[in-house]
Amino acid sequence: MIPFLFRRLLQGLAILFTVATVTFALIHAAPGEPFAAQLEDARFTPEMSATLRRQYGLDAPLTTQYARFLTQLVRGDLGNSLSQHRPVREILAQALPRTLVLMSAALAAGFALGVVTGAAQAARAGTRLDRVASRISVALSALPDFWLALALLLVFALRLRWFPVSGMMDQTTHEYLTPMGKLRDVLWHLVLPSTTLALVIGAVVARHQRQALVDILPEEFVRSARAKGVGERSVIMRHALRNALLPIITLFGLALPALVGGAVFVEYIFAWPGMGRVALDALAARDYPVVLGTTLVGSALVVVGSVLADLLSAAVDPRLRRG
Amino acid sequence: MADTPVVSSLAIPPTPDGRSPLSSTSARRVLQLVWQDRSARLALAFLFTLAVAAIAAPWLAPYDPLLPLDPVALKLAPPSGLHWFGTDVSSRDVFSRMLYGARVSLAVAALAAALASGLGLLYGGAAGFAGGRVESMMMRLVDALLAIPRILLLITVLALWRSVDAGALILILGTTGWFVVARLARAEAAALRDRDFVVAARALGAAPLRVFVRHVLPHAAGPVVVATTIAIGQVIVLEAGLSFLGYGIAQPTPTWGGIIRDGRETIDSTWWLTLFPGLVLVGTALAVNTLADRLRVALNPRQLPAP
Numbered sequence: 001m002i003p004f005l006f007r008r009l010l011q012g013l014a015i016l017f018t019v020a021t022v023t024f025a026l027i028h029a030a031p032g033e034p035f036a037a038q039l040e041d042a043r044f045t046p047e048m049s050a051t052l053r054r055q056y057g058l059d060a061p062l063t064t065q066y067a068r069f070l071t072q073l074v075r076g077d078l079g080n081s082l083s084q085h086r087p088v089r090e091i092l093a094q095a096l097p098r099t100l101v102l103m104s105a106a107l108a109a110g111f112a113l114g115v116v117t118g119a120a121q122a123a124r125a126g127t128r129l130d131r132v133a134s135r136i137s138v139a140l141s142a143l144p145d146f147w148l149a150l151a152l153l154l155v156f157a158l159r160l161r162w163f164p165v166s167g168m169m170d171q172t173t174h175e176y177l178t179p180m181g182k183l184r185d186v187l188w189h190l191v192l193p194s195t196t197l198a199l200v201i202g203a204v205v206a207r208h209q210r211q212a213l214v215d216i217l218p219e220e221f222v223r224s225a226r227a228k229g230v231g232e233r234s235v236i237m238r239h240a241l242r243n244a245l246l247p248i249i250t251l252f253g254l255a256l257p258a259l260v261g262g263a264v265f266v267e268y269i270f271a272w273p274g275m276g277r278v279a280l281d282a283l284a285a286r287d288y289p290v291v292l293g294t295t296l297v298g299s300a301l302v303v304v305g306s307v308l309a310d311l312l313s314a315a316v317d318p319r320l321r322r323g
Numbered sequence: 324m325a326d327t328p329v330v331s332s333l334a335i336p337p338t339p340d341g342r343s344p345l346s347s348t349s350a351r352r353v354l355q356l357v358w359q360d361r362s363a364r365l366a367l368a369f370l371f372t373l374a375v376a377a378i379a380a381p382w383l384a385p386y387d388p389l390l391p392l393d394p395v396a397l398k399l400a401p402p403s404g405l406h407w408f409g410t411d412v413s414s415r416d417v418f419s420r421m422l423y424g425a426r427v428s429l430a431v432a433a434l435a436a437a438l439a440s441g442l443g444l445l446y447g448g449a450a451g452f453a454g455g456r457v458e459s460m461m462m463r464l465v466d467a468l469l470a471i472p473r474i475l476l477l478i479t480v481l482a483l484w485r486s487v488d489a490g491a492l493i494l495i496l497g498t499t500g501w502f503v504v505a506r507l508a509r510a511e512a513a514a515l516r517d518r519d520f521v522v523a524a525r526a527l528g529a530a531p532l533r534v535f536v537r538h539v540l541p542h543a544a545g546p547v548v549v550a551t552t553i554a555i556g557q558v559i560v561l562e563a564g565l566s567f568l569g570y571g572i573a574q575p576t577p578t579w580g581g582i583i584r585d586g587r588e589t590i591d592s593t594w595w596l597t598l599f600p601g602l603v604l605v606g607t608a609l610a611v612n613t614l615a616d617r618l619r620v621a622l623n624p625r626q627l628p629a630p
Contacts, residue, residue: 279478295475
């Protein structure tokens with residue numbers, strides 16, 4: 001287990017190093033330059049532009065810039081924001097937990113929804129109910145997340161007024177709430193954004209869960225459990241579901257890139273002040289260091305997620321520990 | 324060089340009817356197999372109608388998609404007999420805009436997916452064919468690129484562009500979408516590298532490029548066609564998403580995502596600006612996915628029933 005863990009972590013680090021290199025190459029290969037917006041301003045004299053370039057070290061040779069970029073990165077220094085005049089690390093440290101809250105809520109709800117639906121379908125494979133549920137999950141997984149978010153916003157926030165329209169907390173009352181009230185306020189704001197992502201994840205998980213169970217139910221150990229007189233409910237919950245767990249754990253690692261992408265749209269629509277929102281604001285302001293920082297942290301999330309998924313798989317399936 | 328018939332007869336995979344999966348007869352069989360499925364037929368019919376509507380947009384559209392009709396009387400008019408899908412804030416006819424938007428969606432998606440598949444085939448095929456350290460280096464890069472969430476990668480690239488036209492968007496979406504196909508192509512090429520017919524072709528003096536193009540690529544065609552179809556669906560949704568965020572093809576070119584963006588601020592009262600483009604978007608994505616599913620079954624020679 002320990003060598004496996006070590007190897008997997010090393011691989012993750014190698015991937016992150018490559019991501020950093022690729023993004024660095026991307027900036028310098030692209031047609032614009034990081035200060036284009038400022039540099040094209042007519043009030044900027046060539047001398048001022050040169051000063052700006054020198055201040056941000058853009059006049060050094062590429063190899064020097066790359067070396068500096070990497071050493072700063074290792075120290076966790078992502079540079080300074082061009083539009084907000086504070087360190088990128090500070091901005092991201094503020095936004096990341098909010099996105100993590102959103103993503104964990106969506107993951108937990110989505111996987112719970114998907115596993116339960118998939119198991120219920122597999123238990124009734126081939127029936128009308130199973131077919132209808134399959135149709136729904138296929139349709140749901142084809143739904144663009146930004147459109148689903150808009151639909152939920154329109155119906156549940158604007159028309160029915162069950163949930164707040166946007167933000168992470170109530171602008172006026174939040175300050176005056178008790179700690180429990182504050183928590184409830186945030187959870188209340190969390191419902192619609194996380195449900196959007198959970199529905200999309202749940203649809204995919206349900207399809208895989210159903211298939212994994214349908215593949216396992218004809219196995220002999222399931223038949224012998226039934227022959228022993230184990231109830232059908234227990235056969236599915238205790239015998240089949242455990243063995244159908246592995247593809248679902250793999251799916252957890254694969255779901256993360258889509259989840260990070262979905263979070264960008266959902267945060268935009270519900271004004272959830274997380275990483276996606278930061279990335280879009282930075283894009284609008286052409287704030288390159290911040291854009292870069294969000295991309296690096298987003299990729300790190302994906303890498304960490306896939307390492308976690310591998311560790312979980314290894315914990316569940318002893319055969320993988322040797323592999 | 325040795326006469327081709329000998330070599331290419333070795334290259335033919337053991338399909339039940341003894342023909343290469345790329346020959347026209349076999350392509351017809353694949354189509355037949357796809358056509359047998361009711362939902363695949365529906366999907367094809369939907370996509371065909373959409374494509375025709377997109378091509379014939381100048382003749383079908385009742386109004387000019389860019390022309391404000393009446394800034395006072397027709398600003399945000401709900402759907403009616405004259406304006407089936409209503410009008411937008413600039414009093415432009417939404418139905419006409421959606422017809423023109425279909426052109427952007429379909430053309431960008433098809434070309435970007437084709438570009439991505441081409442790049443992926445070349446890169447993955449070359450890696451799988453090279454083998455050894457070169458292969459593992461090349462694929463490590465793909466692993467890293469796949470770890471970057473695509474929308475963040477796109478945002479990083481877009482931040483450097485001023486405004487994007489269709490050509491640039493296709494280029495950006497194509498060059499950020501080839502990683503999965505590269506993995507597929509590498510796996511196929513690596514599996515074929517030491518197969519008898521490839522070794523035979525090499526022994527007969529065929530140049531590496533020829534072996535690759537004539538003997539390896541055709542085998543990768545099946546999975547790549549499926550992956551390309553899936554990619555088309557993804558790019559349609561992605562392009563709409565970027566337009567929705569305001570970073571797709573620049574206004575005033577009509578796009579589905581752009582129409583949804585136009586209706587975002589007033590969504591409470593102007594549901595038609597969100598509903599109709601959204602429905603077409605979902606329908607298209609669903610149709611493309613259904614088609615990809617069915618193609619996967621039809622293109623797998625082992626799943627072909629014996630004739």
